Amino acid sequence: MTGTGSVELTKGFGRAIAGSLLFALPLLMTMELWRLAHSVERYRLALLVLAAVLLVIGLSRTFGAGPGGVGPGGYLADAGVAILAATLAATVVLAALGVVDPLMDWQAAVSVVAIEALPAAVGASYARSQLGQGSRRPRISGYGHELFLMTAGAVVFAANIAPTEEVVLLAAEASTVTVAALAVLSLLLMHGFVYGVGFGGQERSTEGFLRSFLTLTVVGYAAALAISAYLLWTFGRFDGIGLTTAVKETVVLGLPGSIGAAAARLIL
Amino acid sequence: MDDDQHTEDPQARPQQDDGDSQERTTPGEYALGALGGLLVLLLLGFLTYQAVAVRESDPALSVSVSSVEAAGDGYAVHFEVRNSGGRTAEQVQISGTLTRDGSEVEQASTSVPYLPPNSRHSGALLFSEDPRDGRLQVGPAGYVAP
Numbered sequence: 001m002t003g004t005g006s007v008e009l010t011k012g013f014g015r016a017i018a019g020s021l022l023f024a025l026p027l028l029m030t031m032e033l034w035r036l037a038h039s040v041e042r043y044r045l046a047l048l049v050l051a052a053v054l055l056v057i058g059l060s061r062t063f064g065a066g067p068g069g070v071g072p073g074g075y076l077a078d079a080g081v082a083i084l085a086a087t088l089a090a091t092v093v094l095a096a097l098g099v100v101d102p103l104m105d106w107q108a109a110v111s112v113v114a115i116e117a118l119p120a121a122v123g124a125s126y127a128r129s130q131l132g133q134g135s136r137r138p139r140i141s142g143y144g145h146e147l148f149l150m151t152a153g154a155v156v157f158a159a160n161i162a163p164t165e166e167v168v169l170l171a172a173e174a175s176t177v178t179v180a181a182l183a184v185l186s187l188l189l190m191h192g193f194v195y196g197v198g199f200g201g202q203e204r205s206t207e208g209f210l211r212s213f214l215t216l217t218v219v220g221y222a223a224a225l226a227i228s229a230y231l232l233w234t235f236g237r238f239d240g241i242g243l244t245t246a247v248k249e250t251v252v253l254g255l256p257g258s259i260g261a262a263a264a265r266l267i268l
Numbered sequence: 269m270d271d272d273q274h275t276e277d278p279q280a281r282p283q284q285d286d287g288d289s290q291e292r293t294t295p296g297e298y299a300l301g302a303l304g305g306l307l308v309l310l311l312l313g314f315l316t317y318q319a320v321a322v323r324e325s326d327p328a329l330s331v332s333v334s335s336v337e338a339a340g341d342g343y344a345v346h347f348e349v350r351n352s353g354g355r356t357a358e359q360v361q362i363s364g365t366l367t368r369d370g371s372e373v374e375q376a377s378t379s380v381p382y383l384p385p386n387s388r389h390s391g392a393l394l395f396s397e398d399p400r401d402g403r404l405q406v407g408p409a410g411y412v413a414p
Binding site for chain 2: 035038079082107
């Protein structure tokens with residue numbers, strides 16, 4: 001019993017490492033994020049870490065605490081393991097790439113690992129609970145869970161794009177009409193992903209088009225926009241710009257965000 | 269939204285159906301989980317410390333020459349630039365001037381993309397004249413605030 005327990009523990013931890021790399025590697029290798037780690041205000045970085053922790057706890061709770069048990073102790077422990085694995089994976093990869101030097105310059109290293117914690121921890125949590133052998137497929141029913149999953153998906157996809165300069169550039173060059181068209185396109189893609197094109201997790205629009213469009217797609221898009229705005233604010237993209245540009249940036253980032261939200265409903 | 273978790277049976281049932289010993293959180297998991305929690309607290313504590321204690325002053329840059337040696341057709345002056353201030357400096361310019369008998373012989377400069385507080389970065393300035401002959405001045409020339 002102790003033997004299988006520790007084997008399962010090691011396997012779960014290894015899966016968490018793999019998952020965090022799978023989700024975070026694009027961001028571990030994004031130059032903008034290394035700089036932002038040092039320059040963003042500390043309270044925004046602290047808030048981002050807190051948001052990551054809450055998201056991972058929420059995921060653990062929704063998925064029944066990975067290979068662990070049930071109940072608050074189970075999912076809190078699961079979230080803790082995921083965060084531990086995520087920071088370990090991020091530190092090792094960043095050090096191997098020469099981005100940080102944890103021994104010579106630990107303060108800079110901590111900042112960079114902190115800003116990378118969000119995607120890595122979400123990936124770790126997802127891999128622990130969902131990608132293992134005999135992982136439970138949770139039957140997510142209930143509007144609250146759908147909304148939470150869409151938000152989590154939006155976070156993962158938007159976080160990959162949010163720190164890049166491209167968002168600022170695209171928003172600066174886009175006209176109001178383009179931005180409005182982009183918003184419509186995001187909504188159509190979102191709805192089509194979930195109801196139209198026959199993915200494995202496709203859902204039947206039982207409640208009629210208008211109702212599912214309004215209650216899930218539109219609300220999910222709103223969540224994706226909120227997440228996009230939060231991430232852009234965290235990375236200082238709203239500093240010193242007007243409201244119009246801020247909205248444009250949010251809609252631009254809302255495209256990957258909305259795809260992520262829709263994908264989360266299919267995959268999870 | 270978390271509240272409907274408790275009332276939903278389908279969520280909890282598959283876990284009981286499996287009936288494996290894996291379904292119980294092991295002491296090892298609790299230990300690792302607690303370690304993760306401790307890590308988060310340390311991280312937040314560190315960020316708070318940086319916010320209140322360190323991050324107020326402007327960048328303070330200093331450059332020290334570590335060695336001068338022949339490299340290729342010329343000479344390389346290896347330096348290390350440090351930021352002992354409280355804020356990141358971006359596009360840090362390092363310049364070196366070689367003077368002989370009061371007149372400037374050669375100038376070389378380079379830049380470091382970014383330098384966080386309490387970190388160092390090393391590089392080299394390249395001269396065609398021998399910098400050991402004459403007076404060599406190496407120092408930071410400027411930076412951009414992030």
